[in-house]
Amino acid sequence: MREGFIAVAQVGELKPAQMKRIEVAGKRLLLCNAEGEHFCVDEMCSHEDYSLYFGCIKGRSIKCSLHGSYFNLATGQPENEPADCPIRSYPVKVEAGQVWVKPD
Incomplete structure (x- = not known):
């Protein structure tokens, strides 16, 4: 673990528009590749x-x-109805060939 970040995937594991279910610190999360960014x-x-x-x-x-609601992956904010509450987004970094998530 680096500064609260946990390795959750290898770089290149997800192609653009792909996602992966992960469980980090007891939380059910999605790691997403959107336009080449995690x-x-x-x-x-x-x-x-x-x-x-x-x-x-x-x-x-x-x-x-x-x-049919869309959520912004960077902010978690809903972009259209019927959703009106955001989902939580988490810090992500790519380092040493791995994708890291900070679940706090």
Whole structure:
């Protein structure tokens, strides 16, 4: 662990528009590659507690497949209705050939 960061994937493991379910510090998260940049967010949609893993990544947003809400991967903010509460986003860094997430 480096300064609270935990290694969760190898660089190159996820291609653009792919995501991976991870569990870090007891939290169910999604590691996402959006346009070549890694992001980490809560797995569950804030609107209906439905897994965002079943959605898709478009640009720098993730879509919930249940009701169609999009969330900004960098900020977690909802971009359209019906979701009106953000999901949490977590710091990510790429170092030493690995992708690291800070779950705090």
